[in-house]
Amino acid sequence: MNRQPATKAGRKPSSKAAKAAAPHSRNAAPTQERLLSAAQAEFALHGYSGARIQRILSKAKANPRMLYHHFGSKSALYVAVLEAAFADLRRYELSLDVGDMQPLEGLLRLFDFMNDHFEANLALVSLIRNENLMKARFLKTSTKIREISSPVLAMVARFLERGAADRTLAANLDPLRVYILMAAICQFHLSNVHTLSALFDQDLSAPAWRAARKQDARQMMRAYLLAGRG
Numbered sequence: 651m652n653r654q655p656a657t658k659a660g661r662k663p664s665s666k667a668a669k670a671a672a673p674h675s676r677n678a679a680p681t682q683e684r685l686l687s688a689a690q691a692e693f694a695l696h697g698y699s700g701a702r703i704q705r706i707l708s709k710a711k712a713n714p715r716m717l718y719h720h721f722g723s724k725s726a727l728y729v730a731v732l733e734a735a736f737a738d739l740r741r742y743e744l745s746l747d748v749g750d751m752q753p754l755e756g757l758l759r760l761f762d763f764m765n766d767h768f769e770a771n772l773a774l775v776s777l778i779r780n781e782n783l784m785k786a787r788f789l790k791t792s793t794k795i796r797e798i799s800s801p802v803l804a805m806v807a808r809f810l811e812r813g814a815a816d817r818t819l820a821a822n823l824d825p826l827r828v829y830i831l832m833a834a835i836c837q838f839h840l841s842n843v844h845t846l847s848a849l850f851d852q853d854l855s856a857p858a859w860r861a862a863r864k865q866d867a868r869q870m871m872r873a874y875l876l877a878g879r880g
Contacts, residue, residue: 684710694773753813
């Protein structure tokens, strides 16, 4: 049987062309990840205005073409860093195996996670502090961050509703206020560690001090959730 010659549009790429394209596809994701990692460290340390693209490129072992191909601009890269940092936090929060726990136990488990996550991810604390100083200028442009914040509030709300119904928690607790209280207790000593350590002449980054503070904070959170039960 005679084969018709392939048209230009339908012609398969040559093996040489396929081999040339394959490394680009394989390397794209690692390059993007390196850029995000380097950018997170740079923005956390120097803030948006102080961050330098050249330092990011040097640390990521990438060139300007790669950065602008993946992100387009410095501001878009910064927003991507914020989105990745918050997505990481939310992903772990929502993966906690707390569905079958009693309301108080589940909320304290969430508190424990948040405390440990912030202490292990100081770059996130710095990013939040720096973005707040800019009045959430860039965070406001991201719909993704707002979307990923909703599920965790829904989880807190379910615990509060169950706890109020079976009287194991105080009634009329607001999910957002409860979550913000947790976040505040878990972050204040980290975002102000240097000033507080200098003011009181004590190293607030010492593991023993932080372990004791966590227990104090956990007891405070527990008392708040139980106060005024009917």
